[in-house]
Amino acid sequence: MKTHAAGLKKIALVGNPNSGKTSLFNALTHLRQKVGNYPGVTVDIKKGTAQIGTQRIEVIDLPGTYSIYPKSDDERIVSEVLLDPSHPSHPDAVIVVIDATNLKRNLLFCSQIIDIGLPVLAVLTMGDMLEKRGIRIDPAKLSDQLGIPVLLVNARRQKGIDKLKHYLKEGFDKPKKEIYSDIPLPPALLEAGRKLYPDAGNYFIWLEILRAQQSRKSRDSRIKALKQLLREEEVNIPGIQGKETLERYKKIEEIIMDSVDDSLRKSVQISDRLDDVFTHRVWGPLILLAILFLVFQAVFFLAEFPMRWVEDGTAWVSTVFSSYLPAGWFKNLLVEGVIAGLGGIVVFIPQIAILFGFLSILEDTGYMARISYITDRIMRGVGLSGKSVIPMISGMACAIPAIMATRSIENWRNRLVTILITPFMTCSARLPVYALLISIGVPSKTLLGFINLQGLVLLSMYLLGIGMSMAIAYVLRFLIPADGKSLFVMEMPLYRAPRWRNVFITMYERSKVFVTEAGKVILVISIVLWFLASFGPADLGMSREETNTEQMTQAQYKSYRLEHSFAGYLGKAIEPAIRPIGFDWRMGIAVITSFAAREVFAGTMATIYSVEGEGDEFHSVREAMLHDVDDRGRKVYSLATVLSLLVFYAFAMQCMSTLAVVRRETKSWKWPAIQFAYMTVIAYSASFIVYQLFR
Amino acid sequence: MRLSDLKPGEEAIISGFTDELKYLQLMEMGCIPGERVRLLSRAPFGDPISIQISSYKLSIRKSEAHNILVEMHSEDTRSLRQA
Known part of the structure; x- marks a missing residue:
């Protein structure tokens, strides 16, 4: 009885974390992938299309999980999709991906999926590792025992993929038997469930009862009916789940007794020896530092070349358009x-692609788990886990890929906190601002004969960023408390060579998601900022003020235009508010325009001070700012003001692209809004204290 | 005794759990009563610890390992199928 004689339309991939699910998904769909949108789910769920002959099958890659019982909202989607036939992603059939080297634990989840009653096929991965470990698995016997087709697939070498595609083309049956159905439910409840779901097995009914128990409101009449029944019947859910897990493991022992021969089992010596070094008390942290340094350097410096190409390319395109279009507002x-905004989006791609290339290698080789293992103790002091280390280190290059990298943190609370604190890390966009300000306000003195004072201040800025992020993480322990139920048990996979296809697909996919999703927001904000800085009340006929601009040089005219733009008036309007932190209206304008990106600060200053010439802009801006005096003849950029500005740029959320990415990753405007507000408050308060102390 | 009391290199058999909330999750990750477990090493800063269960390694915080009861009898010859 083929359930889908005409073949399948939709299949779902499920499996334990690290089971090779992603590799299989990539092997089936190549680059025909996109990110699906699921309400309440914060991780990306990828959908792809498998092309088999002329047939197209939609493949959905569900989050990796150890059991059907969800431990987080993200995992809940697995049972939602599989149980609810009205769910838009409800599949015709399920592929369970099984790490053959961890058969027993993987079969626990597989046996639960089997008992749901959908057509199931199991794919055994990591077959190449089996031989090395002296384990033999008989897929035919296993298939017999489980009552479903079992295939050995090596996605890396494309082995078994054709056979799998053949199965997908032909379709496959529902499981031939149930593995565990003797659920100790109150008989009345079970009886009622059978009436509601006449075609379903006991396990399906049990899962629906659980769904009813957890759902707050459901439109499904059967769920409602079960909810009603649950008010009358007492059900010990954890007891039933515990018993089920033990019973399943017992059955699994019997099943693998016949189909697995591990009498010649060997230990995985190479991997163990590698761990002796990589997690060694002394060598472990040292190697970790070296690797983190390498990744950081790569994102920071390697990305600089393609970023410059993007900037040059944007400039070239601008020139071309400028010379062909008639002057005017449209041009x-x-x-x-638009072009500057697009350039501002594309310029992040090198950093994103390079960071995710490295992260994918670290993940694929198994080293990522060791990073968490080594650093967990340190991060726990502020209520986080070792998984937050990579995003925070990446944040020292750029917060955008760093925040995108938080998705490897399974625990939502910890992921959110990491997202909230990462922008405090000193990113590369702060460097030009710091360099300019330090050269103006901090004397180039040498302390103790070898310490450069300016360098010391720059180092302090880095430490300030790290310190603030840690402090906020600590405070958030009380504001966003841990649920107390989450377990920080983590698998330490065997060391393996990276799969380059996965690496490249990750690089491509991450860049694409950034451009298509965060890019839109960035483009809109950059157009708004451009409008604010280019137009003023006079342009819209709101002001009758006439100034003779003909005598001005081009630079003076630009400065005049900026001063009389909306941004200029805004800068002046907020002057009373920013006086207490030592800023004047010029700095107010720069704060507004550099919301686009911190490094815009220097350019805005150049425009305000009518700096002439393109060549040595840094030097001329520095001179102009250095010699600027207020109406009482005091230096505008006093030590107090410079320190206040430094602290402000260290703490303020002066980056629209980061906000756009936070919205993308948290799937709501709530968190970027909170983040913007609290970072601004901290920046303002800190600047106030610093200015009042040093003035 | 508890899993967190083992020294690196020592083996024991899991006998039960003390934490009602988390034991299901631990079992789902393979920490099943009757299963042989070996403490491999402590992380460089003393915590978490890495353990070998069946054929795979887990990293587990000491506070969580404290919830797993173990027995060090070697008489328990229950065959541990590893796959």
Whole structure:
């Protein structure tokens, strides 16, 4: 009885974490992938299309999980999709991906999936590791025992993929038997469940009862009926689940007794020896530091070349458009708004691609788990786990890929806290601002004969960022408390060579998600900022003020335009508010325009001070700012003001792209709004204290 | 005794759990009563610890390992199928 004689339309991939699910998904769909949108789910769920002959099958890659019982909202999607036939992603059939080297534990989840009653096929991965370990598995016997087709597949070498595709094309049956159905439910409840679901097995009914118990409101009439029944019947859910797990493991022992021969089992010596070094008390942390340094350097410096190409390319495109388009607001919109905005999005791609290339290698080789293992103790002091280390280190290059990297943190609470604190890390966009300000406000003195004072201040800025992120993480322990139920048990996979296909697909996919999803927001904000800085009340006929601008040089005219733009008036309007932190209206304008990106600060200053010439802009801006005096003849950029500005740029959320990415990763505007608000408050307060102390 | 009391290299058999909330999750990750477990090493900063269960390694915080009861009898010859 083929359930889908005409073949399948939709299949779901499920399996334990680290089971090779992603590799199989990539092998089936190649680059025909996109990210699906699921309400309440914060991880990305990928959908792809498998092309088999002329047939197209939709493949959905569900989050990796150890059992059907969800431990988080993200995992809940697995049972939702599989149980609810009205769910848009409800599949015709399920592929369970099983790490053959961890058969027993993987079969626990597989046996639960079998008992749901959908057509199931099991794919055994890591077959190449079996031989090395002296384990033999008989797929035919296993298939017989489980009552479902079992295939050995090596996605890396494309072995078994054709056979799998053949099965997908032909379709496959529902499981021939139930593995565990003797659920100790109150008879009345079970009886009622059978009436509601006449075609389903006991396990399906049990899972529906659980769904009813957990759902707050459901439109499904059967779930409602079960909910009603649950009010009358007492059900010991953890007791039933515990008993089920033990019973399943017993059955699994029997099943693998016949189909697995591990009498010649060997230990995995190479991997163990590697761990002796990589997690060694002395060598472990040292190697970790070296690897983190390498990744950081790569994102920081390697990305610089392609980023410069993007900047040059943007400039070239702007020039081309400028010379062919007639002057006017449309040309300005296109060149200074749209093209500059697009360039500002594309410029992040090198950093994102390089970081995710490295992360994918670290993940694939198994080293990522060791990073968490080594650093867990340190991060626990502030209520996080070792998984937050990589995003935070990446944040020292750029917060955007760093925040995208938080998705490897399974625990939502810890992921959110990491997202909230990562922008405090000193990113590369702060460097030009710091360099300019330090050169203005901090004397180039040498302390103790070898310490450069300016260098010392720059180092302090890095430490300030790390310190603040840790402090906020500590405070968030009380504001966003841990649920107390989460377990920080983590698998330490065997060391393996990276799969380059996965690496490249990750690089491509991450960059694409950034451009298509965060990119939209960035483009809109950059056009708004361009408008604010380019137009003023006079342009819209709101002001009758006439100034003779003909005598001005081009630089003076630009400065005049900025001063009389909306951004200029805004800068002046907020002056009373920023006086207490030592800022004047010029700095107010720079704060507004550099919301696009911190490094815009220097460019805005150059415009405000009518700096002439393109060549040595840094030097001329520095001179202009250095010699600027207020109406009482005091230096505008006093030590107090410079320190206040430094602290402000260290703590303020002056980066629209980061906010766009936070919205993308948390799937709501709530968290970027909170983040913007609290970082601004901290920045303002800190600047206030610093300015008042040093003035 | 508890899993967190083992010294690196020592083996024991899991006999039960003390934490009602987390034991299901531990079992789902393979920490089943009757299963042989070996403490491999402590992380460089003393915590977490890495353990070998069946054929795979887990990293587990000491506070969580404290919830797993173990027995060090070697008489328990229950065959541990490893796959």
